[in-house]
Amino acid sequence: MKVWKVTIHFGFIMYFVFMISLLFFGSRGYGGPSMTWLEYVKSSSNFVPFQTIEMYVDALMYGSMSITIPVINLGGNIIMFVPLGIALPFYSRKLAKLGVFSCAILLTLFVIESMQLISRRGSFDIDDFILNYIGGLIGLVIWKFLDWQYRRSTLK
Template identity: 50%
Template sequence: MRRVLKVVIVISFVFYLLGLVSLLFLGSRGSVWSDLSLVEYIEKSSNFVPFKTISTYVKAIFDGSMNLDIPIKNLVGNLIMFFPMGIYLPYLVKRINNVGIFSFTTIILLFVIEILQSVSRRGSFDIDDFILNMLGTLIGFGIWKLNFIQKLLKPKYQQQVKSY
């Protein structure tokens, strides 16, 4: 039964990755600055100021300065987009099972994604997206670490082995 569960989880991970790639790099996310050089594009489209976009969206929620769908989709969407990664990574890669290694791995992964979005012009580098994505993965990792999830998903022989 656990082998079937692992196969189901691996297949769902592949579909999750396909969905993630589709959201992040495909579709109609082309740039309005397509005539700019790459450096100019990155300068104009990027946000390197932490909480700049987040505070703008939070303010807009409270003062109604923009359609409520926009800040909610951006804030919640970026938070939950990487939430599953917090469960998949430590389940599928045993070495990523403590918060330090998990955080380091996720930071590298998210920075690579943000840079690829900028270079491919399929999005922009936004430190606030990175912050929300990282928070989402950490929430997922926290859920992964819950005892009942561990008992449900880890094989019995791994539950019996104590780590020192």
């Protein structure tokens, strides 16, 4: 069991480093230096739920965009946060409860989206927020299943 814990800790550290580099050190900056921060916020933010998701779904349905772009953006935003959904309850059993987990993941996502906006290393998109939350929930379901399997096997 100790090998598994070390592996999980190492995997989470690698995931954390990957996420920080992807979210804050990639080539995702928007707007030039001449753009004021308020102009940047207006041009790079989406506060209307499902607006971006609908745009990608429409593009897929009507073939107006390469399938790669919507799949990477929609699927990637979900998949990126599955590991966090697994790790949070692993590190704290209290976070295995849906209400506590939801508060923790929503706060985490809000901080990430806000930091991207403040640092101009991304945008604040409510649809990213929704998709990331879904990914976290999928991770929680996976963790609950794995935890159930582990407990079931140790009782036998």
